[in-house]
Amino acid sequence: MFSYSKPLFYPVHVQLRDPLFGQVLLEHYGGKDSEYSAATQYLNHRSNMHNRYLRDLLGLIAAEEMGHMEMIAVAIKKLGGPPLSYVNSQGVPWNMSYVDQNLDPIGMLQADVEAEARARILYDQHFEMTNDPGLKKMIKFLGSREDVHKHLFLKAQILILQGTPPEQFIELIHEYKMSLQTTDNLGL
Template structure:
């Protein structure tokens, strides 16, 4: 299901070293609302989702979140940050409690929407904390991708609530793939 591709989703450049901002970016690497938390949650939800199209969607978005995590790692390294480990900016280790354990499909998707909202808020906050134009572009890109994921999860909830046939969920896969081409 998963494959590794060397190119990043978006090029990562920095204007100058900034170890302080690198430390802040650890929130996106190993914090509560990190890319790692999102990817882990979506993979878990994927394993518990009966609709094959939603399983595929969750798998694709989880893989993308891992790609975002890689971008954050590259940025932290270029900024001269600390060695990467699964901790937040305060050094608090990542915890499995950050991953939603809901088993109801609508509940899982709602938890996924909420994860995307929290990640977007965090990106918006960190966007204001740097003057580096390259990092601002990267953070903007990542925030926009969170919005795409949120909208897809909301559409999936609507389809479930209206009792749509499983094949209608394939539109979500098409929408996801089109969103990648529009970046």
């Protein structure tokens, strides 16, 4: 299902080293609301989702979150931040309590919506903490992708609640793929 592609999901440009901001970005690497937490949660939810199109959507978004994590790692290294490990900015190790264990499809999707909302808030906070134009572009990009994921998870919840036949969920996959083209044309 997954494949590795050498190019980053979005370019990471850093003008000046800023080890302290590199430390802050660890929140997105190994913190509670990190890309790693999101990817792990979505893969777990994917394994427990009965609708094959929702499984596909969760897999696509989980893979994208891993790509985001790689971008964060590159940014941290370019900033001269600390060695990478699964910790937050305070050095607290990542743990499984960060991953929702719900088995109900609506509950899983709600937890995923909430994860995206928290990640967006964190990106917005960190956007304000840097003056580096390249980092601002990257953070803006990552925040916009959180919004796309949140929208798709909300839409999936609505479709389930409306009793939509499983095969009609394929539209979510199409919308996801179209969002990648739209994001490419944002000129961020």
